[in-house]
Amino acid sequence: MTDTLTPVLTDDWDAAQSWKLATYESRGGYGALKKALGMAQDDIITAVKDSGLRGRGGAGFPTGMKWSFIPQDNPKPKYLVVNADESEPGTCKDIPLMMASPHTLVEGVAISSYAIRANKAFIYIRGEVLHVIRRVQAAVAEAYLAGHLGKNIHGSGYDLDVVVHAGAGAYICGEETALLEGLEGRRGQPRLRPPFPAVAGLYASPTVINNVESIASVPSIIANGADWFGSMGTEKSKGFGIFSLSGHVANPGQYEAPLGITLRQLIELAGGIRSGHELKFWTPGGSSTPLLTAEHLDVPLDFEGVGEAGSMLGTRALQIFDETTCVVRAVLRWTEFYKHESCGKCTPCREGTWWLTQTLARLENGQGSAEDLDLLVDQCENILGRSFCALGDGATSPITSSIQYFREEYLAHLEHGGCPLDPMASTAFATEGASA
Amino acid sequence: MIDEKTYAELREIADRYPEKRSGLLPMLHLVQSAAGQITPEGIEACAEILEISAAEVSGVATFYTMYKRRPVGDYHVGVCTNTLCAVMGGDAIFSRLKDHLDVGNDETTEDGKITLEHIECNAACDYAPVMMVNWEFMDNQTPASATQLVDDLREGKEVRSTRGPKICTWREAERVLAGFPDGLADEGPSAGPASLVGLKIAREQGWTAPAGSTSEEKAND
Structure with a gap:
C-alpha cells in the first residue's frame, strides 16, 4: 500500500535554493543521466514504456510508445520539444515545477533526447511567466557548464543542445502542432494530422513533443526502475502526478499523489471546503474537461475513472467551486476565453464560440428563453468533433455538462431576470460565512 | 529604436535555431524591449533578417x-x-483598478506608467486572485492590495514579486523573454506557500514514494 501522498517531482521544492545545480546534485540529481548514458537507447525507451507513464499534459498518451514512433531510419535530424506552454484554465503544476526544480526538467530533456537520438531540444515556455523563464534559462546554462549538456556529454560521445524559447501569449500553442508553428516563427495554428509530429514535426523532421511533467518524470523512472513507477497508481494509470487544487478549499495548492486518489481525499488534505460552505461543482482537469459535482467525490482520479464518470482526467487541475458560485457566470467566462483563444483556422470553432458567447450572455442576463438551452446544446453539437484540434471540443465541455447538472440554475436566471447570486460572496475576501 | 546593437542581437537570436525563422517570436520580444512596442521599423528589421515579407512578420505580431x-x-x-x-x-480587482487608474482595458495611464489589461489564466490558480506585473507573479491579491500596488509602482517605490525579484520595467522584462538573461534567476523563493502545502503534509505524516529499485535489469525487463 503506497502512502497517500508520494512526493517525487515536488520532493526538492522545500530545499533552500532548490533551483540551483548544486542543490539538485546534492540530492542525487543527474545520476539518472549518467546511468542512462550507459544504457542502450532502445532500453531507455523500453523502460519508459514498461513504466506505464502516460502523457501528463492532458491526453494521457503512453510516453514510451510516442518515443518508439520516431522512425530511426529517417535520415533527418530528430528533435525533442518540451511543451511548457501551461495555459489550460486551472492548470498550475508545470510552472511551480520549473520555478522550484528546473534541473529535474533539464535532466529529463537530456535523457529523453538521448533515447530518441535527438541532438537538439527545445523548451517552449509560455512568455507570461518571466521568473520561470529566468530559472530555466539559468538551469540550462548551469547544465552546460557542468557538462550535462553540450558536446560529448560525460564522455559518452553524445551531443545535445537545448534552446529555451519564450512564447508570446496564445493558449492554442499548448496544442502540439500549433506549438510547432509558433516554434517555426509562424501564427500558432494547428496542423492537419496525419502526418503526426513523430514523422513530420518541427521542420518536417521526426519530433517528440512531451509535457513538462512527463519529461520531468523520466529521471525518476530511469533511476528507480519501471516497476517502481508502476507500483504507484492504478492498473492502467500508473505512477504519480501533481494534483492542483484551487478555488474554494481551505488550503489550495499542489498535492503529488499516485493516480487514482479521489477528490474526497484531496479536499480532506486541503483542509476541507472553505469554512461554512459546501462543494457545488469542480473541474477534474481544467476547463476543457466536463464539470463534475459532489456526487463524483469518490471517483478515482485516473484516466479510466474520470472517463467513466463522463469527464476527463486532463491535467489534474481541480478547480473547486462552492455554492456561492454562479455556474452560468463561470461557464460564460470560460466560453469567452475559448472565443478569445480560438485561432480562427476552423469555421465551427471560430464562429461557434462567438455564437455560444452570445447565447450564454443572454441567459446570464436573464434574457432569452428556456429554448436557448436547447439552442446551446445544438450549437455545441455543431462544434464538437468538427475542427482540426480540441479547442472547440473543449469549449463545449463546460456548457453541455453544466446544462446536464444545473439546468434549473439556468432557468432561475430567467425567472429572476438576472443572476440570483451575489458575486462578492464567492470572493476570497468575502466575510467568512457570507452567503448569497 | 532599432539601432545597430539591437539589429545585431536580432541576428544573434535567429542564429540560435536550425532555421532562422524560428527566432521570430523572441525577436519580436526584443523589438518591444528596444522600441517599447511593435513598430513598423521593428517589423522591417525582422523581415530583412529572416528574408521573409513584412506582411508575414505582421501576421505573426498580430496573432500573439x-x-x-x-x-x-x-x-x-x-x-x-x-x-x-x-x-x-479578479473581477472586483479589475473593476477597482479601472476606476482607480481611470483607464479601460489595454489602456495606459496619462503619466505613461501603467498599462492595465485583463489577462487569461496564468497558471497560478492556487494563488487566486492573481495579478501579473511585467509578467511577474503577484499572488493572492485584494482590491485594496491591488490599488496599493499600482500606487507604489507609480510613485517609484520598490515593489517585489511575491515569488520573484524586484519588479523591473516592461522593456527590461521583454529583453529576458528574448533570451538575454538579466542575472535575477536567484532572486525570490524556491516556491510559494501554496506550492508546498502537499509536501508539508507528506513531511509531517512521513509519507514518501516507495523506495527505488536498485536493480538496473528491473528497469530494462
Missing part, C-alpha cells in the same frame, strides 16, 4: 497577445479574469 502595437507603460499590470480568479475576486 503579448505583442503590443501601442506604447506600453513602464509597468504592464495584468489582472486574471479567467473563471477561477474572476470568481475569487
Whole structure:
C-alpha cells in the first residue's frame, strides 16, 4: 500500500535554493543521466514504456510508445520539444515545477533526447511567466557548464543542445502542432494530422513533443526502475502526478499523489471546503474537461475513472467551486476565453464560440428563453468533433455538462431576470460565512 | 529604436535555431524591449533578417497577445479574469483598478506608467486572485492590495514579486523573454506557500514514494 501522498517531482521544492545545480546534485540529481548514458537507447525507451507513464499534459498518451514512433531510419535530424506552454484554465503544476526544480526538467530533456537520438531540444515556455523563464534559462546554462549538456556529454560521445524559447501569449500553442508553428516563427495554428509530429514535426523532421511533467518524470523512472513507477497508481494509470487544487478549499495548492486518489481525499488534505460552505461543482482537469459535482467525490482520479464518470482526467487541475458560485457566470467566462483563444483556422470553432458567447450572455442576463438551452446544446453539437484540434471540443465541455447538472440554475436566471447570486460572496475576501 | 546593437542581437537570436525563422517570436520580444512596442521599423528589421515579407512578420505580431502595437507603460499590470480568479475576486480587482487608474482595458495611464489589461489564466490558480506585473507573479491579491500596488509602482517605490525579484520595467522584462538573461534567476523563493502545502503534509505524516529499485535489469525487463 503506497502512502497517500508520494512526493517525487515536488520532493526538492522545500530545499533552500532548490533551483540551483548544486542543490539538485546534492540530492542525487543527474545520476539518472549518467546511468542512462550507459544504457542502450532502445532500453531507455523500453523502460519508459514498461513504466506505464502516460502523457501528463492532458491526453494521457503512453510516453514510451510516442518515443518508439520516431522512425530511426529517417535520415533527418530528430528533435525533442518540451511543451511548457501551461495555459489550460486551472492548470498550475508545470510552472511551480520549473520555478522550484528546473534541473529535474533539464535532466529529463537530456535523457529523453538521448533515447530518441535527438541532438537538439527545445523548451517552449509560455512568455507570461518571466521568473520561470529566468530559472530555466539559468538551469540550462548551469547544465552546460557542468557538462550535462553540450558536446560529448560525460564522455559518452553524445551531443545535445537545448534552446529555451519564450512564447508570446496564445493558449492554442499548448496544442502540439500549433506549438510547432509558433516554434517555426509562424501564427500558432494547428496542423492537419496525419502526418503526426513523430514523422513530420518541427521542420518536417521526426519530433517528440512531451509535457513538462512527463519529461520531468523520466529521471525518476530511469533511476528507480519501471516497476517502481508502476507500483504507484492504478492498473492502467500508473505512477504519480501533481494534483492542483484551487478555488474554494481551505488550503489550495499542489498535492503529488499516485493516480487514482479521489477528490474526497484531496479536499480532506486541503483542509476541507472553505469554512461554512459546501462543494457545488469542480473541474477534474481544467476547463476543457466536463464539470463534475459532489456526487463524483469518490471517483478515482485516473484516466479510466474520470472517463467513466463522463469527464476527463486532463491535467489534474481541480478547480473547486462552492455554492456561492454562479455556474452560468463561470461557464460564460470560460466560453469567452475559448472565443478569445480560438485561432480562427476552423469555421465551427471560430464562429461557434462567438455564437455560444452570445447565447450564454443572454441567459446570464436573464434574457432569452428556456429554448436557448436547447439552442446551446445544438450549437455545441455543431462544434464538437468538427475542427482540426480540441479547442472547440473543449469549449463545449463546460456548457453541455453544466446544462446536464444545473439546468434549473439556468432557468432561475430567467425567472429572476438576472443572476440570483451575489458575486462578492464567492470572493476570497468575502466575510467568512457570507452567503448569497 | 532599432539601432545597430539591437539589429545585431536580432541576428544573434535567429542564429540560435536550425532555421532562422524560428527566432521570430523572441525577436519580436526584443523589438518591444528596444522600441517599447511593435513598430513598423521593428517589423522591417525582422523581415530583412529572416528574408521573409513584412506582411508575414505582421501576421505573426498580430496573432500573439503579448505583442503590443501601442506604447506600453513602464509597468504592464495584468489582472486574471479567467473563471477561477474572476470568481475569487479578479473581477472586483479589475473593476477597482479601472476606476482607480481611470483607464479601460489595454489602456495606459496619462503619466505613461501603467498599462492595465485583463489577462487569461496564468497558471497560478492556487494563488487566486492573481495579478501579473511585467509578467511577474503577484499572488493572492485584494482590491485594496491591488490599488496599493499600482500606487507604489507609480510613485517609484520598490515593489517585489511575491515569488520573484524586484519588479523591473516592461522593456527590461521583454529583453529576458528574448533570451538575454538579466542575472535575477536567484532572486525570490524556491516556491510559494501554496506550492508546498502537499509536501508539508507528506513531511509531517512521513509519507514518501516507495523506495527505488536498485536493480538496473528491473528497469530494462
